[in-house]
Amino acid sequence: MADRLDTALQTRLARLADDGAPALDDAARRRVLEAVRAEAPEVRREAGLAALAERGGPSLDEAARARVLAVVRGDAAPAEVPAEAPLDGVVEAPAAAAGDRPARPRRRRWAAGFAAALGVAAAASALAWVGASDGPSGGSSADGARACEAWAPADEGLGRRGEMTTVGELTVSAPDGCTTELSLLDGRVDVHARDLGGGVLRVRAGAAQVEVRGTRFSVSREGGAVAVAVREGHVVVSNGDEPEVHLRGGDRWERGGPVATAQPPALDDPRLASAEPASAEPASAEPTSAQPGARTLVDGPAPPVAGEPAPRPVGVAGAERGPVAGRSAPSAPEPGATLREAERRWRAGERDRARALFRQVGLGEDTLAEAAWVRLARHELQAGSPARARQAARSHRRRFPRGRLGAEALWILAQSARRLGDAGGADRAVDELRARYPDSPQARAAERAE
Amino acid sequence: MPAQLRLVAPPASTEDLVARARGGDADALEALARQELPRVERLLGRILGPRSDFEDLVQTVFLELIKSLPRYRGESRFSTFVGGITVRVARRALRPSAYEARRAEMPEGLLSPDQSPEGQARARVAMGRLHAALDRIAPKKRVAFTLWALAEMTPSEIGELVDANPNTVRARIFHARQELKALAQADPALREILEGRDG
Incomplete structure (x- = not known):
């Protein structure tokens, strides 16, 4: 029958189609590509659940998987996912302060979770890793047997885990169900992670690696200088081959010279107000006040006084471009x-x-x-x-x-x-x-x- | 130091992109979509003709592709995998309930800017008439015919997309062509298109 197919007809109609078939213009193509990117968080959620199911232990049947997906997506009405839903043993509650968490926790009831906020200014040179793991008391995030809740940040935030605002270029990847990596290429990202559920969040922006054990903190970068300022909680900083440094509330860490913009996030930040502090530290309206005994660890010749407030309150690199810039400044817009x-x-x-x-x-x-x-x-x-x-x-x-x-x-x-x-x-x-x-x-x- | 940003290099292969996309890497997803977008547009445009929801359908293809990524095992070419999804979306869009409401004059912006105004107008009218005739042909035959005639695919290639034997595809093309010829008996304009006197 092949020879009965009229190739002349094919050629003629194909030419006609070349001239007359619809095609998207550039703007429409951009919208399509944006829509594809917008689906990335959904893929990560699915991938996270798949990894969870493959990590041994009890496996999900279809009904349970559907319930988990409904929970993660937030699609299900409360009645659809009863508190007794058989998620136990599959999706464990976060290690810290989560023992009384219902099977389908509501965002505003995650008072026991920790709040982490970071502002990253990246003029983009070295690599900085910022990781946040479970609970204010610190978690065994390296434990291979850990069962974390699958999670992934959405473009407009961190889904159930908190919020994220990006100004600039940011790529997101999820190497496994427990880890999400944000690679900030340019600009600034603000993350308010209320509860990572045992998962790990990393922000890649410079040469240092900061592992956070539940806290509110900020990372700032000015040129080749990187600074970490901890409001409360516990941060582990590693930088290249240097040994790890543990920072507590009020501590500061600097490399490559002082970073004037380094300061911990303000407690009066409206985005942090909805979550309880991660530690019992008394809330202070002064955003840069230090805890007693706070330290500053620097490699420069003139280290600032431990816990000293940053000399300049705002001016993080890229701040003028971002809506979240200067969010701790009193002049933040209504x-x-x-x-x-x-x-x-x-x-x-x-x-x-x-x-x-x-x-x-x-x-x-x-x-x-x-x-x-x-x-x-x-x-x-x-x-x-x-x-x-x-x-x-x-x-x-x-x-x-x-x-x-x-x-x-x-x-x-x-x-x-x-x-x-x-x-x-x-x-x-x-x-x-x-x-x-x-x-x-x-x-x-x-x-x-x- | 800023040069280190270049470390974020584009992935080397489709396989790499697919692997990263499965993990939710937005860059990889976009790169895959960017790579496949022209083909998806081409296939959809030729199967469906002018539609008011053309952009939505293109978007739908990629959203379905994202959902289907876990099922892609690399046993076929990725472009074939995407083509199969495109054909499924197109066939779904051909269902009467979905089709009638979205049938539309082709918006000006959807035509290639490379064409002359006269050529655009002539091609638009001809394609509209051809697709109006194709509306009267069963979806399987229509898809096979449009992929063969308008997208210049071989029966074997079409068979991969629609999951059918190449001989079956040939039969569908043949019968679609016969039905078009029958329709053209009562439609001189369609006959001109099919017989090459459309100018």
């Missing part, structure tokens, strides 16, 4: 102003910057934060990025499961899922919308759509 700026940037076509600003506002705990996620989701959907829209709507659902804007978030979730061809996800969102907000305009719109 969330309302930031939200307006995000809207303005979006309208101006500065999408990446606008996203960062929306996410920054979304780190809060009030209605404004809710609105930021919903607005971002709505913008993404209207801009033809359903994957990003879904991600933002999911962030809203995770952070504000009983929020005032839940109906709008669910409606966007349904629409974005439908546009992505995820009929099941769309149906679940609509079902939840009807159940929770039966009298909402969005529920009525869902009725009309069917």
